[in-house]
Every structure is written in C-alpha cells, then in structure tokens.
Amino acid sequence: MGTNSKLAVQTRINRRIHKWISIPFVIFLVLIGITAILLAWKKELGLIPKTQSSKVENPMAWIQVESILDIAKSYATDSLQKDSSIDRLDFRPDKGIVKVIFKHHFSELQIDGYSGEILSVSVRNSDLVEKIHDGSILDYLIQSSSENSKLLYTTLTSLVLIVLCVSGFYLWYNPKRMKNRKYKSLSKAESV
Numbered sequence: 001m002g003t004n005s006k007l008a009v010q011t012r013i014n015r016r017i018h019k020w021i022s023i024p025f026v027i028f029l030v031l032i033g034i035t036a037i038l039l040a041w042k043k044e045l046g047l048i049p050k051t052q053s054s055k056v057e058n059p060m061a062w063i064q065v066e067s068i069l070d071i072a073k074s075y076a077t078d079s080l081q082k083d084s085s086i087d088r089l090d091f092r093p094d095k096g097i098v099k100v101i102f103k104h105h106f107s108e109l110q111i112d113g114y115s116g117e118i119l120s121v122s123v124r125n126s127d128l129v130e131k132i133h134d135g136s137i138l139d140y141l142i143q144s145s146s147e148n149s150k151l152l153y154t155t156l157t158s159l160v161l162i163v164l165c166v167s168g169f170y171l172w173y174n175p176k177r178m179k180n181r182k183y184k185s186l187s188k189a190e191s192v
Contacts, residue, residue: 004120011174016043018167025160032157035133042126049108049122063116065089071116072100072109080107080121101127104143173180 022029042048073084083104089101096120100109104128110120131137135153139146 006179007174007178007181011171011178014167014170014174016165018171019162020103021160024158026185028153029161030158031060035129039126039133042129046122047126047129049093049110049120051092051099052097052103052110052119054112054114055117055119056096059096059114067116068098068100068113071111071118075109075118075121076102076107080105080108085125173175 023168038047068089068156069086072086076082076084083102085103086121087101087103090101091113092099093113096113098111098113100111101124102108107121108122109118109123110122111117112119128137131140132152135157136147138149138153143150
C-alpha cells in the first residue's frame with residue numbers, strides 16, 4: 001500500500017471518528033459556547049445584580065455576622081418563602097454591604113453592613129448560567145452535595161473537544177500531505 005493510500009485510510013478513519021463523536025456532543029459543545037459568551041458579558045447583559053452601597057452616612061462599625069445571617073434567613077423564609085440555607089456571604093467593605101447567596105435558589109440579598117437594612121433582593125441569573133455551563137445544574141436539580149455530574153460532564157465534553165480538535169486537524173492536514181506527495185512524485189516522474 002502506497003503512502004498516499006495509507007494517508008487516505010487514516011483520513012477516512014479520522015472523518016468517521018470526527019463525525020460520530022461530534023454528532024451526539026454537538027448540543028453540549030454549543031451549550032458550553034453560548035453560556036461562555038453569556039458569562040463573559042454577564043454584567044453588560046444584566047445577569048448579575050448591580051452592587052448597592054450603604055445608606056448609612058456616618059458608619060461606625062459593622063453589625064455582627066450572626067445578625068446578617070439572621071436577617072437573611074428570616075427574609076428568605078418569611079418574605080421569599082424559600083429555603084433559608086445560605087451558600088456564601090460576599091463582603092464588600094468599600095460599599096458597606098454584604099451579598100447573601102443561597103444554596104437552593106438563585107436569590108441574592110444585599111444587606112447594609114452597618115444598619116442591617118436589606119438594600120436589594122435580586123435573582124442571580126449568572127449563577128444559573130454558570131451551573132449550566134459547567135454541568136453542575138444536574139447536581140443542583142437533584143440536590144446532591146457531590147459534584148459527580150459536573151465532573152462527568154466536564155471530563156467528557158473536554159475529552160470530546162480534544163478528540164475533535166486532533167481529528168479535525170488531520171482532516172485538514174492529511175489531504176495537504178497527499179497533494180504534496182502526489183505533486184512531488186509527478187515532478188520526479190517528469191524529470192526522469
């Protein structure tokens with residue numbers, strides 16, 4: 001079998017690999033691409049709530065963290081009528097506020113760090129987009145504390161992307177190699 005014949009066989013194999021891997025994963029790769037764009041533009045698109053500032057004119061000292069937790073939990077339970085489990089607190093000392101993000105919903109409270117007043121109640125759409133982007137949305141929906149879905153999703157899609165890049169490169173490169181070899185063999189034949 002000649003060199004070009006071997007390259008043609010390799011190219012056909014690469015084409016099959018490229019086709020059969022890309023077909024089932026195209027939805028996931030497009031989803032990752034779209035959510036990546038949304039995450040890059042999250043502030044400009046308004047997917048993340050605007051950070052408020054303290055209304056206290058002469059701030060003395062921050063209220064206790066326990067007070068902030070109590071205010072947030074009470075508001076989540078009473079006003080939002082949602083689970084009060086807190087995921088994290090995001091302190092913004094320069095603005096005098098604390099952002100409270102919950103575990104089981106995408107609500108965000110911005111609480112004045114000096115007075116305890118709730119300055120903003122918003123939905124963090126960027127957190128939803130991030131969970132879709134990295135596959136942790138499945139863990140979130142089944143309320144699993146593990147990240148098994150996220151790990152499986154990111155590993156599979158990353159491996160598929162690597163295989164598609166490699167097979168795509170050879171789908172581009174092998175025909176060029178075959179053309180060059182054919183041209184060189186014709187040049188040798190004509191020079192003889």
